[in-house]
């Protein structure tokens with residue numbers, strides 16, 4: 001009897017110990033601290049996914065997965081913006097040039113896709129343009145070329161689902177722009193390594209590459225790639241269909257298993273640091289700028305007129321020639337009052353006259369920091385010395401900014 005009694009005591013004492021251990025907050029804390037953080041550089045939250053899974057749930061899934069952050073781009077952009085607003089600490093927004101599912105083989109010849117990108121760049125902030133699909137010499141078409149220019153002007157990484165040929169053509173169009181190679185081009189590790197060795201502005205994600213580390217460890221080819229290019233590879237799930245949103249945690253977990261084939265330092269780089277080092281400085285810089293439209297690097301044909309508290313950017317949509325009607329994009333950059341308004345004119349001070357034609361001003365976009373106009377039908381009817389005159393009415397004050405230029 002007494003023996004039974006003491007056994008019961010021991011059992012209950014053990015149960016108590018287990019119960020105490022499993023609820024000790026410090027132990028739980030230690031467990032989650034040990035879980036390797038993951039950066040998911042390839043998430044889409046497109047229109048059909050938004051319908052299926054509310055943004056609050058997506059953020060929960062990402063937190064459950066132990067994501068440090070995710071690079072999100074969506075068709076259309078709405079999904080990305082919903083997530084960004086809910087969890088700005090977790091979401092790095094990318095700008096996808098697709099308005100709906102199914103534009104992946106038409107966008108690069110569709111002027112409306114480019115307009116859509118330019119419009120979003122004028123109002124929102126991003127770290128990348130992509131993910132977009134492009135193959136071979138299609139990368140040389142006017143719309144992809146313009147996308148490369150925009151990436152350079154707006155400090156954005158190009159996230160390209162592309163073959164090696166197209167990646168090289170994109171890189172060759174700029175000496176600054178960085179490319180994140182989606183799915184590492186579905187190439188073999190040796191071919192990826194060769195591309196990384198050749199191009200120092202190239203990084204690669206492993207989205208939808210379930211063969212990497214399948215069975216829980218890395219093949220010697222993949223090991224060699226990570227060791228030879230420790231700073232360039234990163235992870236991604238690719239949630240290109242709505243149900244794949246729910247794969248984010250299992251994807252992170254299976255990566256944590258095969259990452260054990262690497263040294264702790266290298267595992268951490270592939271898990272999140274490489275993505276962080278590539279994307280975070282860019283995102284920090286871009287999100288702090290009042291507007292990407294205002295942050296754009298001055299191009300040869302862009303004129304910036306500065307006042308004490310704001311600037312006005314003028315950008316002709318084509319080269320100005322005598323007698324040829326041109327449209328000018330005019331952007332006010334600074335704190336905007338609701339009634340901030342601008343008008344543009346061109347004058348010839350030496351002749352005491354302006355343009356002989358009436359041009360139309362239409363507001364294209366307005367945010368807290370910008371007002372954008374398109375001024376159409378500007379005709380400079382003779383060669384000589386001209387002057388832009390921008391009248392700015394803001395906060396009850398009126399100011400005229402001028403800039404001289406010549407037309408041959």
Ligand SMILES: [Zn+2]
Pocket residue numbers: 131161182183238
């Ligand atoms: Zn892709």
